[in-house]
Amino acid sequence: MAIDRQQALDLLKQHTSEENLFKHALASEAIMRALAERLGEDRERWGMAGLLHDVDYDQTKDRPEKHTLVAEPILRDAGVDDEIIQAVKAHNAEALGIARDTKMALALTCAETMTGMVIAATLVYPDKKIRSVKPKSVIKRMKEKQFARNVNRDHIRLCERIDIPLNEFAELSLQAMSGISEDLGL
Numbered sequence: 040m041a042i043d044r045q046q047a048l049d050l051l052k053q054h055t056s057e058e059n060l061f062k063h064a065l066a067s068e069a070i071m072r073a074l075a076e077r078l079g080e081d082r083e084r085w086g087m088a089g090l091l092h093d094v095d096y097d098q099t100k101d102r103p104e105k106h107t108l109v110a111e112p113i114l115r116d117a118g119v120d121d122e123i124i125q126a127v128k129a130h131n132a133e134a135l136g137i138a139r140d141t142k143m144a145l146a147l148t149c150a151e152t153m154t155g156m157v158i159a160a161t162l163v164y165p166d167k168k169i170r171s172v173k174p175k176s177v178i179k180r181m182k183e184k185q186f187a188r189n190v191n192r193d194h195i196r197l198c199e200r201i202d203i204p205l206n207e208f209a210e211l212s213l214q215a216m217s218g219i220s221e222d223l224g225l
Contacts, residue, residue, distance in 0.1 A: 041118030044083070047090050050117050054094050062223050063154055064090050066216050070150035073215035078142065078201065088123045088147050092130050107131045145197045152194040153212045156180065159187035161225050169217045169225045174209035 042050070055061050071089030075082045095110035107128040114124050122143060129137060129144035130151060139148060157169065160180050164171045180186045181195065198208035216223065 041120075042087070044087070044090070046117065047087055050113070051090060051094055054097060054113065056097050060093060060096055063151070064093060065219055065222050066154040066158070067092060067147070067151040069215040069219050070153060070212050071146060073211050074146045074150060074201075074203070077203065077211060078146070080142070084120075084123060085143060085146065087119065088126045088143055089150055091119065091123070092127045092147055092151055094127075103131070103134045106134065108135070139197075142201055145200050148194050149197040149201075149208065150212070152191055153198075153208065154216070155190040156187055156195060157212055157216055158223075158225065159190065167225060169213060169220045169223070172213055174206055174213060177209040177213065178206060 051061065051064055055064070067089035068086045069089070072082045072086040074080070075085035091110070091114060092107075093110075094113055095106060095108075098109050099106040107130065110127055111124055114127065122141070126141060126143040126147045128135060129139040129141070130148045132139040132144075132148075139145060156177055157172065160172050160177050161167060161169050181192050195208070196205060198205060203211070216225075
């Protein structure tokens with residue numbers, strides 16, 4: 040991996056115009072780092088995948104079939120390695136018709152999706168603080184089909200394919216995002 044975190048942040052800022060998308064990238068990075076630690080993987084590499092997974096979203100938000108394909112040359116030119124690029128592409132596996140078959144790809148998909156569920160759960164609390172949200176609340180909200188209905192519950196449940204039970208994943212995600220709550224404004 041020839042790119043460091045500051046370079047990745049600069050790349051993300053260069054390609055991301057929406058503050059919420061930037062915050063989503065930071066939250067995804069935090070969860071990916073926590074997953075890497077839990078699974079004995081490289082925190083920097085996994086964090087990088089979380090941070091950069093939507094680097095092309097501004098350009099592809101209206102063309103989901105192009106999302107992550109536009110990112111590939113951006114990431115490759117920046118010196119991001121192939122394993123991270125493949126994980127980034129695989130988080131959009133359904134639209135691209137590709138397999139999501141590596142541990143990093145599965146982790147990235149469940150991590151970046153969980154950020155939406157955690158933020159939605161946080162926003163229904165009176166204080167709107169991540170620290171107030173309990174894992175059982177996230178799990179309960181996942182069962183409510185109308186709550187955060189655009190959040191793909193099956194993607195979140197991919198945590199089980201990397202041997203992390205859903206309850207543990209919810210707790211890990213909340214802790215990771217709580218650690219950067221000021222950056223997230225929550």
